[in-house]
Amino acid sequence: MSQIFGKIKSLTIFIYTIGILSVSAQKQITYYISPTGNDTNPGTIELPFETIEKAKNTIAKHNGKNAKNITVFLRGGLYPVKETIVFNNENSGNKNTTITYSAYKNENPILSGGIVLNKWKNTKDGLWQMHIPNINFRQLYVNGKRAVRARTPNIGSYHTNLLWDVKAQEILIDSRLIKPWNNFKNVEMVINMNWAEAFMRLDSYTESNDEAYTWHTPTHARVKVQNPERNLVFKRFYPPKKNELAWYFENAYEFIDEPGEWYYDQATEMLYYHPLANEKIENAKAVIPRLETLILIKGNANVPITNLHFEGITFKHSTWLKPSKSGALNMQACNYSIEPTLGNVQFVERIPAAVKLEYAQFCSFENNIFSQLGASAIDLFDGTKNCLLNYNVFNDISANAIQLARFSDPKTEIHIPYNPKDISAVTEHHMISNNKISDIGKDYTGAVGIACGYGRNITIDHNEIFDLPYSGISVGWGWTSEKNIMENNRITGNLIYNVCQTMSDGGAIYTLSAQPGTIIKNNYIHDVKHADWAGKSHNTGIYLDEGSKGILIENNVIENVADGVPFILKGESVFKNNQGIPNTQVKQEAGILK
Structure with missing residues (x-):
């Protein structure tokens, strides 16, 4: 991948250092779990627990009483998840303690919501x-x-x-x-x-x-x-x-x-x-899958979950049954319509995810695998801040791989800008980096590799995204040029190819609405498709759709776009020094090109 990124002139690697809360050096507490363990065991390597539930409940008994870091090692094998594993404030780290659930050495623990x-x-x-x-x-x-x-x-x-x-x-x-x-x-x-x-x-x-x-x-x-x-x-x-x-x-x-x-x-x-x-x-x-959500990490506005980390774990076999019960009409990016309102007035709800975080800060998922999932893979929802998704692999996903930030509240019409009075609910300062995303949208073809709603200070950096039915990265919501919570998002150094294989009116990178200070820079995009039966709307390399403004599009390389239109702009943004095609090959729709 580094050779491909080398095609971009003057590539600047944006280095992100996540601000894990200060944790003093302490002797670490260690527990072990194994599919062959027993929850009556003490949780040692010789006598491990059997379930994550037992480990997290054991941690809760003494959490907050000392300032020691805690690691739970998962031995390799299959862990059937019969009910959603919920992490609340009792299972959280704090400013003095990190809690990590990690694969043991080179072993492969699999959390499965399925039935064999x-x-x-x-x-x-x-x-x-x-x-x-x-x-x-x-x-x-x-x-x-x-x-x-x-x-x-x-x-x-x-x-x-x-x-x-x-x-x-x-x-x-x-x-x-x-x-x-x-x-x-x-x-x-x-x-x-x-x-x-x-x-x-x-x-x-x-x-x-x-x-x-x-x-x-x-x-x-x-x-x-x-x-x-x-x-x-x-x-x-x-x-x-x-x-x-x-x-x-x-x-x-x-x-x-x-x-x-x-x-x-x-x-x-x-x-x-x-x-x-x-x-x-x-x-x-x-x-066959039986659960919609395998892991739910849920704090609250006053006491968010903090310093909870997952490493080297495989998440499999979630589902979503609404289409079987009452149909499902995707409106965009796996947000589905919920009210029969005439015209362009719409209300939506988001598709569920196998792993969901809400009011969680300084948490991370690194070197995990998300595969064979029946809805979306991971969701950084309301009140999540300063979290890291790094070096994860996503494939064989029915809907979005990564979704983050609020799109529209089910009670709020989709075109109304999101400007919450309670800033604690805003999704911000996340790092989505070095992930490999492919073969998603297996059931819901309007899915997106990384779908971000009203987020701010979100960095999407050096991800490889390919073989998708629709757009690679989508940032923004609302179809509005009015002021909203979005600002200072960065889409940098990503490799995106073989996208828009099934649907139309999409792009390798797609944006909506005003988001001042946002940068789309140093991305390499190639082979944006357009299937014969996909509809007549353009697919493109970088698509700044309705209301998009305040965005800098710089030093990107776009090659082999099926429709021959590498850029579409519908708003006031700055475009400069993009390579691989002449700057004149930009379709400008009610926008100002500088």
């Missing part, structure tokens, strides 16, 4: 099946690989013959593409709406040949989706309901037609899987 399956049976048609009672799930991993929830057309392909009848609240498609499938109302219609996807459960359909639409197909079906999805999608203006968007059906037994696909019949509680050619039933290991 191993009781497959063969069916007469070559599928494997298994009875799984009292659980629903949206992901299946077989022999360490994500399987495909059965869909038509198959993964990598889409239909595009689609029309919207807004007045009737119906979607028109070719009648040959829909049938009265078993468990019809569990089937989902998934539409890629330029920069965001909509998961909508089917309700009914009727065949029709009314003259208004016969130009499109000889006979068509009028499809109704269930509520609340129907009211949401037809009443909101954005993302726009353009005709001929890419779409597919998902979640029916009848869709299983190639190896690697699966379907779970909720009525019979039976899982079906089409094995790959080299898979044998006697040694197939499968996992």
Whole structure:
């Protein structure tokens, strides 16, 4: 990666030193946990605990009574997480004490929110099946690989013959593409709406040949989706309901037609899987997720969590079940619509994450792996300050890899600037550095590698981000040039490539709204894609969207943008000394280019 960064002239490496609270040198207290341990043990290396819960509760008994640093070593192996592990103020470090949960030496501890399956049976048609009672799930991993929830057309392909009848609240498609499938109302219609996807459960359909639409197909079906999805999608203006968007059906037994696909019949509680050619039933290991959040670190405005650190741990197997229960309409960056308000007035909620921090300061995650997760990976939410995400690996993630800062409160309309009176709630002074992010947005294709809302003094530095369906880094929210809490963010020295592979109207780096003092500098961007069926909006290298102003864009290199438009600016910002393309190749939309 250093050779690639060398293409940037006069690259300046921005060195960030996180201000861990002053901790005096003390003899360290050490505990050990192991999958083969026992919570009645004393927690020594010879007699380790079995669970993190036992370790953190043991620490809580004497925490604050002395000023010694504490390390909990996790031995290698699988740690099933049956309930969210909650760290509160009793489990926090303080100005005199750090608490670290770390992998032991070169071992690989795995925190899994999943259930292991191993009781497959063969069916007469070559599928494997298994009875799984009292659980629903949206992901299946077989022999360490994500399987495909059965869909038509198959993964990598889409239909595009689609029309919207807004007045009737119906979607028109070719009648040959829909049938009265078993468990019809569990089937989902998934539409890629330029920069965001909509998961909508089917309700009914009727065949029709009314003259208004016969130009499109000889006979068509009028499809109704269930509520609340129907009211949401037809009443909101954005993302726009353009005709001929890419779409597919998902979640029916009848869709299983190639190896690697699966379907779970909720009525019979039976899982079906089409094995790959080299898979044998006697040694197939499968996992389904059962938890939305594995780790919750939650302080409060008066007493935030402090000096809590995680190193060398693998986080796996989270989920998100809302799409199965009430649909999910992504509005942008995995913030989904929650109220059917007519027009461009919208209210949203954020997708959950496997690890969430709220009112936490001087905490860190270093050298961890986040993989096979069914929503977002990690969320630095309200009241998080001075935290470090460094040298982590993110891959095989259903939604965003990293999300941080508030976007919109569920009770606040998305265009209203965020200017909280209580500054303790602001997300600020985080360092997101040296992380490797790839293969995210596996289910929710409007996902972003690093999605930052109303944050200030956030540094996103020297990350490698690649193979994404939509944008690489997105900073900002609100679509407004009005004053808000954002300022002095830095997007520097990142390597971003092979992005925007599925969606449109995105960029390797994307911003929204006024954020004075923000710098986009020394980034190398190449191979920004535009799929044939992704919509007609531009994908670009650096995209300063609505309200973006007060930003310096300097010394970036952008190469091989599919649309031939390396920059889009919609606001007042400063642009200078960018390389790889002439400065005149900038699409200026209602902005001032200096």
